[in-house]
Amino acid sequence: MHIRRCACLAPALLLGLTCLCLSRAGAQATSNLLTNPGAETGDLTGWTVGGNSNPGVDNGSFDPGINPHSGTYDFYGHTGSLGTLTQNVTLVGNQGITATEIDSGTLLAGFSFWEQGLNQGTPSDDASVTLDFLDVGSTSIGTFSSPEIDSHNGIWENYSNSIPIPTGTRSIDYTINFIRHAGSDNDSFVDDNSLTVILPAASAVPEPGSYALLALGLPLVGLVARRRRA
Ligand SMILES: [Ca+2]
Structure with a gap:
């Protein structure tokens, strides 16, 4: 590590x-394994777009009053029922992580993100994050999704968790899900994503x-x- x-x-x-x-x-952790975790490149560098809403990068102009959690940019859903941004993170050799460590079954994936949405009642447009654990053949061997975080009263809300990394995992797909619940626009915003690998003290x-x-x-x-x- x-x-x-x-x-x-x-x-x-x-x-x-x-x-x-x-x-x-x-207990110790790698630093953030995500590229462009908070949209500060001003574009979608590192992220692959999915869904139908064409999610992108915002600077506070899409919904006036909703400014980035930090920096100049954040990610947002745009227009449509569902948008996703996915980043594949290779583990072996990344910051010293070894296959042996992963296959010991003791490593954790720690992740965190911030969400805010336009106030359109409960629920408003919101967001979740899904971790998909992929083996050497890029086949999914485990998945975990956060609950939908629905913060629509002018403040950003954080969600964080630590999930055991299944034995055999070689990469993780980190996916932001922008989910529309009201209107035609997808007014959900996400900023400051983090994915780390944690080795508990017990091991x-x-x-x-x-x-x-x-x-x-x-x-x-x-x-x-x-x-x-x-
Ligand atoms: Ca940002």
């Missing part, structure tokens, strides 16, 4: 010359580099012991 925390054990016997780095001593194991350090340290232990005897 890309982010590592080291718990350095520096017993006096080793005179501080080495340490055993227990990687993953606590912390020394990694190969730690064994190398340990191997380096053991002769030093013997050297110090011999000097003490002398």
Whole structure:
């Protein structure tokens, strides 16, 4: 994994010359694996359009008063009953994620997004996010969808969750679903998407580099012991 925390054990016997780095001593996560997660490129870079509403990027002009959650742009549904934006994220080799780690069955997919819609009563146009876990042949082996987030009182609402990554997963399709409930326009907006891979603390194991350090340290232990005897 890309982010590592080291718990350095520096017993006096080793005179501080080495340490055993227990990687993953606590829960840790990759950084955001999504490209253009908050539409700040000003276009749909990284995203594939689906559905019938032709979702796109907005700068606060589609529905005056609904401005991006952060930055200059957000994603919106446009016009039609359903629009989707999908991004496929390859896992193996991405920020150090390995197939072995995935197939241990201990990794989690953490995801988060913000939603706001035009106030057209309950329900108003809203949005959800679906995670589709794909195997090496890009066949779906598991899926999870958030509930529809329907925030239509002038504020953005966040949804976040962590889902176990099925053994055999090699990539994840992250899909934003813009869902129309009123009128002809699809007035749902999404911003600041995040997808991370999390390794829970319970699965912390020394990694190969730690064994190398340990191997380096053991002769030093013997050297110090011999000097003490002398
Ligand atoms: Ca944004």
